[in-house]
Amino acid sequence: MAYIENKKARFDFEILTTLEAGVELFGFEVKAVQKNAGSLEGARVVVRGGEAFLIGATISPYQVKNTPKSYDRERSRRLLLNKKELFELAENESQKGLTIIPLKWYNKGRKVKLEIAVARRKKKYDKRATLKERDSKRQIDRTLKNQ
Numbered sequence: 114m115a116y117i118e119n120k121k122a123r124f125d126f127e128i129l130t131t132l133e134a135g136v137e138l139f140g141f142e143v144k145a146v147q148k149n150a151g152s153l154e155g156a157r158v159v160v161r162g163g164e165a166f167l168i169g170a171t172i173s174p175y176q177v178k179n180t181p182k183s184y185d186r187e188r189s190r191r192l193l194l195n196k197k198e199l200f201e202l203a204e205n206e207s208q209k210g211l212t213i214i215p216l217k218w219y220n221k222g223r224k225v226k227l228e229i230a231v232a233r234r235k236k237k238y239d240k241r242a243t244l245k246e247r248d249s250k251r252q253i254d255r256t257l258k259n260q
Contacts, residue, residue: 116146116225118217119153124243126214126232132202134227135193136167143225145175146218158192158213158229160203165192167215167227192227205231 122128138146145151156170166189174180194202205211216228235243 114220116149116218116220117151117153119156119215121154122214122216122230122232124240125235126212126230127235127239128216128230128232129211130205131216131228131230132194132198133221134165134198134229135224136227137191137193138172138225141175141180142172145172146225147220148175150175151218153215153217156215158202158215160199160206160213163199165194165199165202165213166190167192170215192229202231210234 151170151172153170157168159166159168168189169187170190171186173186174184202213206213210233211231212234214230214232216230219226219228
């Protein structure tokens with residue numbers, strides 16, 4: 114079950130590979146994610162010093178009055194990956210035109226996981242083609258339904 118999804122990611126980017134990562138979160142952040150109180154719009158993943166960090170993701174407080182005053186909604190959060198995955202991400206990040214983006218928060222058992230992807234930004238004409246395909250598929254479905 115997906116808690117929070119980055120809906121524009123699949124439209125704006127061409128997804129090349131995906132990975133599953135754990136994330137270091139506070140307890141109240143976990144509850145907020147499970148309550149869908151957050152956003153992955155504009156977030157990205159960077160690899161620095163042999164560690165991966167989620168930057169730009171917003172997690173609103175679960176209960177505003179019980180949240181510490183110094184809480185930063187958009188703080189960078191460390192991703193929990195093994196060395197092989199970190200090496201692959203660092204290698205992909207250094208390539209021109211590739212970026213690492215979060216796709217969705219979801220649960221796996223009792224743990225909250227983050228699906229991340231190595232992606233390439235789509236050009237404007239690719240986005241138009243995607244919209245055209247979507248409209249034609251919708252039109253075909255309508256005609257088949259009415260017959």
